[in-house]
Amino acid sequence: MNTTKLILALAAVAATAVEDKPVAVAAVLEDNKPDPSPRSLRGKSAGAIEAKLQNRVGGRQPRMGSYVPPEPLNVYVSDWGTEQLLLSRGECESECTVSTSIFWSDPEKSNRIKCVQKGRDGYVCAGEMRTDAVYKLKDTDDDGVADDVKVWFSAAANAEGFPLPIPMSVWDGEEAVYILNAGNELGEEADVVYATKDLNSDGDANEAGEATKWLEFSPSVPFSMEFQGDVAYIYDQNENKEGFVWRAEDKDKSGSVETSHPVDCVDAEGTGNEFCIYAKIAGIPPLGIPVSAAMDGPDVVYVDANFMPASKGVFRMKGGGQIPLTDTELVWDPSLHPVIGDIAGADIRAKDGEIWVTTDARVLRLVDMDGDGKYNSEGETLVWLEGAPLDRPKALDVV
Numbered sequence: 001m002n003t004t005k006l007i008l009a010l011a012a013v014a015a016t017a018v019e020d021k022p023v024a025v026a027a028v029l030e031d032n033k034p035d036p037s038p039r040s041l042r043g044k045s046a047g048a049i050e051a052k053l054q055n056r057v058g059g060r061q062p063r064m065g066s067y068v069p070p071e072p073l074n075v076y077v078s079d080w081g082t083e084q085l086l087l088s089r090g091e092c093e094s095e096c097t098v099s100t101s102i103f104w105s106d107p108e109k110s111n112r113i114k115c116v117q118k119g120r121d122g123y124v125c126a127g128e129m130r131t132d133a134v135y136k137l138k139d140t141d142d143d144g145v146a147d148d149v150k151v152w153f154s155a156a157a158n159a160e161g162f163p164l165p166i167p168m169s170v171w172d173g174e175e176a177v178y179i180l181n182a183g184n185e186l187g188e189e190a191d192v193v194y195a196t197k198d199l200n201s202d203g204d205a206n207e208a209g210e211a212t213k214w215l216e217f218s219p220s221v222p223f224s225m226e227f228q229g230d231v232a233y234i235y236d237q238n239e240n241k242e243g244f245v246w247r248a249e250d251k252d253k254s255g256s257v258e259t260s261h262p263v264d265c266v267d268a269e270g271t272g273n274e275f276c277i278y279a280k281i282a283g284i285p286p287l288g289i290p291v292s293a294a295m296d297g298p299d300v301v302y303v304d305a306n307f308m309p310a311s312k313g314v315f316r317m318k319g320g321g322q323i324p325l326t327d328t329e330l331v332w333d334p335s336l337h338p339v340i341g342d343i344a345g346a347d348i349r350a351k352d353g354e355i356w357v358t359t360d361a362r363v364l365r366l367v368d369m370d371g372d373g374k375y376n377s378e379g380e381t382l383v384w385l386e387g388a389p390l391d392r393p394k395a396l397d398v399v
């Protein structure tokens with residue numbers, strides 16, 4: 001491990017309260033950490049556990065005004081305290097009532113779900129980093145509990161012998177299920193995006209030829225990935241003092257992304273450049289490194305949870321201008337929300353103009369009701385979930 005990467009990784013570990021595992025040291029810390037999670041919920045997943053919680057803002061009901069919340073809202077969130085995957089569904093009229101069920105709980109497999117995404121085929125993809133596997137989960141009878149669970153791709157079973165120490169992100173794309181793996185420092189393979197397909201229709205992508213390396217881009221510290229059509233946007237802390245959002249596209253349909261071209265997105269169209277820098281996220285070194293980012297159309301939104309108050313919160317980089325994007329704006333300031341108190345960003349999603357984030361013990365939903373481009377006005381910070389069965393929320397998807 002080189003020194004810079006170690007420092008950045010340690011910064012990331014500190015910023016995320018030791019929850020992410022970008023390097024071996026994090027794994028050691030994680031395993032040494034006493035587990036405060038209540039396990040009493042385990043085994044009760046046969047039926048959906050209803051937790052009726054109302055959205056609120058510092059104890060007040062939000063003034064919805066003319067705002068019409070999109071619905072139905074289905075929020076999948078992995079919990080590292082109770083070691084399971086939750087589904088919370090929102091019924092919204094003037095306010096939302098949230099019903100939460102334990103979507104998936106398996107004492108061997110659902111412990112450290114690092115990423116979750118509802119796929120196009122109705123399956124929920126979950127990447128788990130203790131079993132080094134991506135699972136597909138489906139609720140066939142719509143009771144809020146997954147009853148069809150299968151291994152989609154795993155380090156142990158895939159015929160190519162591809163490692164999967166940390167499945168950071170998964171995306172059910174048009175061409176394949178893409179899996180972003182972050183390498184560890186144990187000698188296993190480093191940072192790569194696999195394209196996985198089920199060619200023989202047996203329900204997994206573990207046979208020979210079903211997984212290929214779509215993108216290799218070490219050295220880096222990748223955290224998240226999402227696609228817009230054929231284009232992947234990958235947030236990478238990289239080894240410098242600013243994070244990158246990479247734009248990756250297999251333009252020539254060769255089956256992989258060429259990374260040897262200049263990393264300048266400005267001339268990407270003219271040069272056929274398949275891999276370039278879409279945004280640069282400046283942090284305050286050594287700790288100001290965001291831990292999660294998401295695309296909101298052409299914009300990049302990210303949550304910075306470092307120890308420097310001035311650079312803490314949810315930020316937006318507006319797209320549509322010069323690339324790489326560099327200008328950023330604080331759009332949600334945690335210091336204005338003493339009830340929330342702090343933010344330790346684990347995951348972020350943008351949907352229908354709203355921003356969703358997981359923090360230490362909550363799932364927050366940010367809604368720009370007054371249209372000022374920020375989420376700080378009264379009624380704009382909504383606590384979607386807190387309290388049991390939620391304990392330590394991590395990965396998030398909102399559909």
Ligand SMILES: [Ca+2]
Nearest residue numbers: 139141145147
């Ligand atoms: Ca079910």
Ligand SMILES: [Ca+2]
Nearest residue numbers: 198200202204
């Ligand atoms: Ca197969």
Ligand SMILES: [Ca+2]
Nearest residue numbers: 250254256258
């Ligand atoms: Ca290519």
Ligand SMILES: [Ca+2]
Nearest residue numbers: 368370372374
């Ligand atoms: Ca606002």
